[in-house]
Amino acid sequence: MRVNKFVEHILVLPEDDANRQIINGFILNLSVNKTAIQVLPIANGWKKVVDKFKNDHVSEMGKFPKRMIVLVIDFDDYKEPDGLSYENRLIYIKSQVPEELQERVFILGSRTAPEKLKNDMKKSFEDIGEALAKDCVENTNETWEHHLLRHNENELKRVRLAVKPFLFN
Numbered sequence: 001m002r003v004n005k006f007v008e009h010i011l012v013l014p015e016d017d018a019n020r021q022i023i024n025g026f027i028l029n030l031s032v033n034k035t036a037i038q039v040l041p042i043a044n045g046w047k048k049v050v051d052k053f054k055n056d057h058v059s060e061m062g063k064f065p066k067r068m069i070v071l072v073i074d075f076d077d078y079k080e081p082d083g084l085s086y087e088n089r090l091i092y093i094k095s096q097v098p099e100e101l102q103e104r105v106f107i108l109g110s111r112t113a114p115e116k117l118k119n120d121m122k123k124s125f126e127d128i129g130e131a132l133a134k135d136c137v138e139n140t141n142e143t144w145e146h147h148l149l150r151h152n153e154n155e156l157k158r159v160r161l162a163v164k165p166f167l168f169n
Helices: 017-028 046-063 086-095 099-104 114-121 125-138 150-167
Strands: 009-014 037-039 067-072 105-108
Touching: 009 017, 009 046, 009 150, 017 037, 017 067, 017 114, 017 125, 046 067, 046 086, 046 099, 067 099, 067 150, 086 105, 099 105, 099 150, 105 150, 114 125
Parallel strands: 009 037, 009 067, 067 105
Antiparallel strands: none
């Protein structure tokens, strides 16, 4: 579904299909205003999420000041050949966001690949997404406190403050 670019809305750019399925589950929550959120095609890698954001969305966000975007990535809980640990991945990605957009860009994701989260929780990706939305609607953190999601705490606080007024019925 396409959003109205002239009212508050949020785009979601998923790294991979697993993240897309979690987002789709989030949107299935009956309290989510489906006209205010749009899931973009998967990027196929966290670095490609950053590239797509910079190449396709930075200028558009300048044109549409009511637009927000969530970059959904795997934080890959290991040290990569490029030297970016999961802790530094967030710092790196934020450094790629222009200062004037910092308040409208959010970075969330599992500390490992979402498949590990799915196995740990013994839920489908969609059920995980619905549970995450339920936490947002009810101001709880039951699912968000899972050890593979807990690191999202600061970004989650920011995104909740920004989107709660228009994203939830």
